[in-house]
Amino acid sequence: MSLSDASSAGPQGQPPRGLERPLLPGAMLGVLGGGQLGAMFAMAARRMGYRVTVISDAADVPAARHADRVELVDYGNLEQLAAVAATIDAVTFEFENVPAEAGRAMAAVTRVHPSPDVLATTQDRGREKAFLSRHGFDAAPHRLITSHEELLEAVEAVGLPAVLKTASFGYDGRGQLRLSDRSQLDAAWESLGAGRLVLEAWVDFTMELSVVVARGGDATAAAFTPSHNAHARHILDVASCPAAISEEVAAQAQEVACRIAAALDLVGVACIEFFLTRDNRLLVNEIAPRPHNSGHLTIEAAATSQFEQQVRAVCGLPLGATDPMSPAAMANLLGDLWSDGEPDWAAALAVPGVRLHLYGKASARPGRKMGHLTACRPTVDEAIAAVIEARRRACPQPLTAE
Ligand code: AMP
Numbered sequence: 001m002s003l004s005d006a007s008s009a010g011p012q013g014q015p016p017r018g019l020e021r022p023l024l025p026g027a028m029l030g031v032l033g034g035g036q037l038g039a040m041f042a043m044a045a046r047r048m049g050y051r052v053t054v055i056s057d058a059a060d061v062p063a064a065r066h067a068d069r070v071e072l073v074d075y076g077n078l079e080q081l082a083a084v085a086a087t088i089d090a091v092t093f094e095f096e097n098v099p100a101e102a103g104r105a106m107a108a109v110t111r112v113h114p115s116p117d118v119l120a121t122t123q124d125r126g127r128e129k130a131f132l133s134r135h136g137f138d139a140a141p142h143r144l145i146t147s148h149e150e151l152l153e154a155v156e157a158v159g160l161p162a163v164l165k166t167a168s169f170g171y172d173g174r175g176q177l178r179l180s181d182r183s184q185l186d187a188a189w190e191s192l193g194a195g196r197l198v199l200e201a202w203v204d205f206t207m208e209l210s211v212v213v214a215r216g217g218d219a220t221a222a223a224f225t226p227s228h229n230a231h232a233r234h235i236l237d238v239a240s241c242p243a244a245i246s247e248e249v250a251a252q253a254q255e256v257a258c259r260i261a262a263a264l265d266l267v268g269v270a271c272i273e274f275f276l277t278r279d280n281r282l283l284v285n286e287i288a289p290r291p292h293n294s295g296h297l298t299i300e301a302a303a304t305s306q307f308e309q310q311v312r313a314v315c316g317l318p319l320g321a322t323d324p325m326s327p328a329a330m331a332n333l334l335g336d337l338w339s340d341g342e343p344d345w346a347a348a349l350a351v352p353g354v355r356l357h358l359y360g361k362a363s364a365r366p367g368r369k370m371g372h373l374t375a376c377r378p379t380v381d382e383a384i385a386a387v388i389e390a391r392r393r394a395c396p397q398p399l400t401a402e
Contacts (some may be wrong), residue, residue: 001223001254001322022316023089025049029314030088030110032102034061034070036359036369037291037307038094040299042066044307050315053088055081062359063094078105085110092268092314093290096123097169113217113267113314114289121264122289125198126167132284135263137256139284140275141201148189154199155185164188167196174234178202203283205275209243211257212295214309214319215266222309222319223254224302227294229273235367238387239294240329240380241301245276253282260287269310271295293332293369300355300374301328326376329383331391333371336398338364343394351390353377 023029029045031038034056042052043066054067057075064070071084075098085091085106092113093103100123103116121131126144133139143154144167155162160182166175177188179199189197208229215221228243229236242250257272264270264287271292273285295306304312304320312319337343345356358371375386 001251001258024315027051027089027315028053028068028087029311030055030071030085030091030106031063031094032056032091032098032106033094034058034063035094036062036371038063039066039359040296040305040307041092041094041291041310044305045311048308048311050311053084055084055091060362062361065360075099075102078102081105082109085112090314092310093119096289114270115265115267118264118266118268118270118289122270122287124168124196125165126196128287129198131263132260135260137260137263137284138281140203143199145197145199146195148186148194151185151189151197151199155179155182158199158201161202163200163202164192165198165200166192167198176234203275204278205283206278207243207245207276208285209245209253209274209276209282210239210271210292210294211253211274212269212271212292212298212306212309213254213257213261213266214269214306214313215258215261216313216319217267217316219262220319221258221261222322223257224295224298224306224322225324226250226253226274227297229294233367235334235369236293236332238329238331238384239297240327240384241297242324242327242380244380246280249276249280249282256282256284260284264289268313269306293372294330296357296372297328297330297374298322299357301326301376327378327380327383328374328376329380329387330372330374331387332369333358333373333391333394334366334398335364335368335370336366337391337395338370339366339398340395345394348373348390348394351375351386351393353383353386354390 028051030053032055039062051068053069054063055071082105086109090111100116100120145151161180209226213223226243227239227241230238271288275283291306299305303323353375355374373387375383377383
């Protein structure tokens, strides 16, 4: 799905500063963060003829293997970041847990997409929820909490069961606790750090969905087909696309994603995660202002990958087509699979249609994302069965951390 929304372009409908002319291949792109999302961005950018600088606070990171240059930085050292940014034509992010100030320091000297304001909104659950309410997007009932007293008031307002989440720096279920009884409140308040928290009503969803959306500086937006996301231990386990939902719900999810991108004035890629309720309502769970684990299958299964789309959006090029090329599924490969040594990749790759992505991380800790498998098959169910079978063959009995 593509949408054009001229109303949210810059002054008098002009593109934002710096996007009047596209950045063409040969330009130096910077990616803040060095994980697998940065690695796959770098691969897409270099395939298209761009050069890539990885800006990271650690040297031995997956993206470094695919970069022309690695700049080792301290995210709190704004002068250092500005000096690095001065050597780069456009900077983007691969994770949102960097201080928005770091983005602002770089934006003073070069173009930075998405803008540090988008980062500031989406890296804090309190601000993100306020943004969603302000713009009329549906989310689970919630309250922002900054004191124990407010927690008690929030429980009255939202009810139980509910989920208590840290406002910032939570991911993959870290920094959150499910509450079903008032007797749990004191311990939960203490264990989550007694700081800025969000209490959210528990949603009895039938499915978790996500839509990756890109938006260019000319205010055109393009959404990929919704994926169905299945989690295990709060970490994405299997994503499959297209999700088994009605055409109406799929179109609505894409439309909401495009409207959120416009309301954020996003230039770049974002992932909008949704809960689908029993009465077929879509509630926005989270916004990630970057490519997303659930969009990895676009590498094999869509006309343009989410990473190429990020390159195009950041460089001011036309966005690519988002049409699905095949039903597909993606299964994450967590460090647990390495409990008995290197998994048997030859056995996994004997499953027809399966592709292997390994991120080159040196140590395989339980729960750590080490790679993923993607399969394109004639039906989604066959694609899911293929990645699960391939993962089982790679490691028949993984050690599972509880
Ligand atoms: P989050 O980090 O907010 O995406 O939460 C991680 C996972 O926890 C989600 O993908 C859901 O499976 C679950 N979860 C989070 N919030 C809720 C909620 N309000 N109701 C039910 N499940 C939730």
